[in-house]
Amino acid sequence: MRYAAIALLAALSLAPMASWAQSDVEVSIPSGDAVLAGTLTLPQSPARAAVVLIQGAGPHGRNQIISGTPMFKELADGLAEQGIASLRIDNAGVGASTGPRVQLFKQREPHILAAFDALAQRNDLQNVPLGLIGHSEGALVASSIWADRKDAVAFMVLLGAPGRQGRAVWVEQQSNPARFPDHSPEDHQRLRAAFDAIAEASIAADRAAVAAGVDRLFDLARATPEEIAENKADFVDRMASPEMQVWLSHDPAPVFGQITDPTLLVWGDADSLTSPLQNLPVYLAKKNPAAEMTFIVLPHEDHFFLRGEGLAPGQHRAGAMSLSPAIVKTVSDWISVQTAD
Structure with missing residues (x-):
């Protein structure tokens, strides 16, 4: 397994971790004309891996709240239970982050690069494999980040990823x-x-x-x-x-076709926004032969992998949804395999 070892591009400020019993650490990350606020969620014991969570389209805060549910907070908590640390940030100009709101998804790339570099800088995460988890449009950002940090990224997880233009x-x-x-x-x-x-x-x-x-x-x-x-x-x-x-106008296939690191791609079979029937074949056709890639379609899951009691897949009711245990288990199990000694 290739571990992350990169040169930092800017001065970063992260609150130190008090002990392994501490689960959440507030972070502050300078990036251009913005200061990004976020939360680093740590497991109860030394992390086996660490990831940056990358939201989908829209002016999301760090928790990517969907139908009243903090999707990314629930994902971060679930990963921490499996020994995986994660960093999630408010988009620029959203929540506690300063700077102008981004208008194009490509404008998010330097901010996610800064977050990734901040994760790599932490003393308590040295020699820990680092990865990216991108949801929906965030999967496009993750692929671009890989192109910039391919020697530092150990693995990627792309959730509900659009494969076509x-x-x-x-x-x-x-x-x-x-x-x-x-x-x-x-x-x-x-x-x-x-x-x-x-x-x-x-x-x-x-x-x-x-x-x-x-x-x-x-x-x-x-x-x-x-x-x-x-x-x-x-x-x-x-x-x-x-x-x-x-x-x-963006076509993700050319960048995706360069990826050589282990990558997990997951869709829900009830995803009406990036249907696996339409997007999975593109990724299968464009994948790099040198890459270790795993493709999974989870039954009874929608684009956000959220479930509500008494609701059919894809039906949402504000305040009644929770993140599916299936996506947490799928992602954490795969990361555990990739980062095993």
Whole structure:
């Protein structure tokens, strides 16, 4: 196993650990014009591995709260029970982190690099294999971080990872027939074409074409005048933004194809956002032959690996969800195997 040994790129400030009995340590990490606040969760005994948790899209705090559930806190606590330390941070401009909020997912990369370097600097984690766990869009960030720190990263875990170009993923998500139950199959085809036209206009940075495409979409979706008045302007603004232009045009396959370290990829079979049926084949086709890769599809799990009592997979009710024990066990068991002496 290759352990992490890297040269630090900036001065970092982390609170020292008092003892192995301490489970949470507040951290402060300078990164460019931001200071990133986060939590380092440590196991009760010396860590067998340590990871940086990387959230999906959106202005998430360190806990990536989904439907009222702190997904990343529950993941961190579960990993700690299995001897795995983890660091999670508030995105810049969110929570206790300072600096401007990032608009493009690529802008998050220097912040995650700073967090990874901070983890490697800790005296209590020397000679401990370091890894990355990225969820959804965070999987794209993790792959890019690997390219910058390939001599330091020992392993990666990618959860609900999009494998295709952002345009294909977004169009599939938005045109899902389940979102338009009162429309015919022919209508669904027209809706899909409308979403694709909006994505094409967004990539081309053509705001007028985006607006025209949104008008066409709302007409096909039979939106009411009230719905149009409430939603159109924000939808056009978002689709015409640099954030969506970068996301829709990004293809993760070239970077992923370079990865040679052990990598675990996990999807839920009820994932409607990055369906394994659509994304797993891409990763299988693009994987580096030199890499040790494990691909798993967990039954009865959604994109966020959250469960609610009495709720079907993918159904969410705020305040009623909890992280699936299956994802914690899958990830921790795999890391334990990869980092065994």
